[in-house]
Amino acid sequence: MRTEDGRQSRLRISGVWKAYGRRQVLRGADLDVPAGALVGVVGSNGAGKSTLLRIAVGQLTPERGTVVRTGSLGYCPQLSVLNDTFTVLQHLRLFQVAYRLPALERARELMELLGFADCLHRRAGELSGGTRQKLNLLLALMHDPQLLVLDEPYQGFDWDTHQRFWALADRLRGEGRSIVVVSHLLHDLHHFDAVRHLREGRLVREEHIR
Numbered sequence: 001m002r003t004e005d006g007r008q009s010r011l012r013i014s015g016v017w018k019a020y021g022r023r024q025v026l027r028g029a030d031l032d033v034p035a036g037a038l039v040g041v042v043g044s045n046g047a048g049k050s051t052l053l054r055i056a057v058g059q060l061t062p063e064r065g066t067v068v069r070t071g072s073l074g075y076c077p078q079l080s081v082l083n084d085t086f087t088v089l090q091h092l093r094l095f096q097v098a099y100r101l102p103a104l105e106r107a108r109e110l111m112e113l114l115g116f117a118d119c120l121h122r123r124a125g126e127l128s129g130g131t132r133q134k135l136n137l138l139l140a141l142m143h144d145p146q147l148l149v150l151d152e153p154y155q156g157f158d159w160d161t162h163q164r165f166w167a168l169a170d171r172l173r174g175e176g177r178s179i180v181v182v183s184h185l186l187h188d189l190h191h192f193d194a195v196r197h198l199r200e201g202r203l204v205r206e207e208h209i210r
């Protein structure tokens with residue numbers, strides 16, 4: 001998808017190294033997510049997937065390597081960014097200001113699509129785990145970003161919502177956005193254009209699915 005200055009969205013991570021103390025988590029990881037691609041990142045617990053995504057969005061700085069992002073960014077972190085005392089609507093208003101959005105139209109569309117439009121006035125602390133995750137995902141998508149970085153975005157979703165998430169991802173990919181998703185679910189891998197396996201700190205081409 002093209003940015004305001006006509007460039008295609010893209011995420012390109014090259015030769016990234018990251019350690020926490022003595023624990024070397026990433027050892028020269030490379031990842032390329034061009035416009036119109038839906039790329040999956042898989043790997044065992046503790047392999048470094050969330051670390052990679054946090055570096056991708058600029059939350060963490062690698063010791064070595066480069067990250068180039070083109071296009072507006074939507075990041076869905078593994079741990080939700082919610083404030084339990086705020087209602088869903090208050091979250092939307094807060095992020096509306098942060099993203100400088102004139103209206104909440106898209107947020108409302110996403111609430112309908114994810115099936116929690118009836119929760120607008122409920123406090124985040126009262127929501128079920130799956131519904132909290134719906135709000136967490138919505139907050140990453142409500143400004144219609146061109147580059148989507150999603151860390152296990154459908155944790156706790158019921159099957160129907162899970163399917164609707166993939167239909168949405170498919171549509172956004174079709175519009176030419178760049179999408180990277182951390183996934184643990186083997187039965188979801190066929191949705192990806194490419195799957196990268198994080199193993200011993202590097203991303204290995206797993207298979208070409210489509």
Ligand SMILES: Nc1ncnc2c1ncn2[C@@H]1O[C@H](COP(=O)(O)OP(=O)(O)OP(=O)(O)O)[C@@H](O)[C@H]1O
Nearest residue numbers: 020023025043044045046047048049050051052078
């Ligand atoms: N802030 C931190 N300080 C120290 N160690 C950390 C920190 N964050 C992550 N780690 C360690 O780095 C390693 C990679 O963690 P990370 O969360 O990136 O893995 P992951 O692949 O996303 O795991 P999971 O599948 O369980 O979500 C783990 O051993 C973790 O304990």
